[in-house]
């Protein structure tokens with residue numbers, strides 16, 4: 297089987313799993329956006345996934361994306377205007393301008409400083425950029441994102457997080473769409489469920505206090521746990537290996 301046709305087969309399998317999870321959760325399939333995480337894979341693999349009907353693609357490294365995205369556009373032609381690119385990785389602030397010029401949605405907004413830079417560059421480009429705030433709801437030290445564990449019990453943690461949202465909300469040319477998180481690596485996907493439920497609860501609390509934003513976006517779930525994330529309300533799942541196969545490096 298060629299690499300291309302295996303992408304076709306894998307996309308069909310992932311779509312079946314999304315449909316099954318949506319059926320269990322009594323949700324319409326259209327309420328879940330599949331973001332195909334193409335990091336480490338070549339432009340040709342993205343084109344193949346595009347031909348399967350995928351329109352949302354995620355990348356985590358600015359340098360890699362800055363080469364790949366124009367290459368994909370070249371290969372696809374005008375139809376590429378229908379693609380949406382999602383930045384899902386940690387970004388150094390000096391790369392903020394490049395992110396604004398290549399991406400439509402940023403899932404990994406994790407500092408106020410970066411928000412300020414995105415806002416400034418988006419304004420300069422006369423763009424409005426969709427952002428999700430990346431939060432660490434599991435409290436694991438290794439995770440990036442705004443600290444968001446235990447906010448229900450610790451007033452200082454809640455205040456700090458709410459203050460960050462207040463400051464980011466005030467920045468022009470950024471549209472807050474919701475929250476993103478990475479679940480810890482676990483043996484059974486069921487173990488990730490409390491983390492996804494916690495993200496949804498935090499979203500509900502923020503939506504009540506910051507009604508100027510819709511907060512409809514919940515970016516959670518990857519290859520190993522996306523069915524559970526969908527059951528817990530994910531509106532965007534970020535799936536790499538299940539579509540493109542194993543990565544040679546991360």
Ligand SMILES: *Cc1c(COP(=O)(O)O)cnc(C)c1O
Pocket residue numbers: 333335356384385478518519520534535536537538
């Ligand atoms: C790589 C990556 C993914 C996709 O992971 P898979 O396990 O390949 O599905 C999702 N989200 C982020 C932030 C990533 O870096």
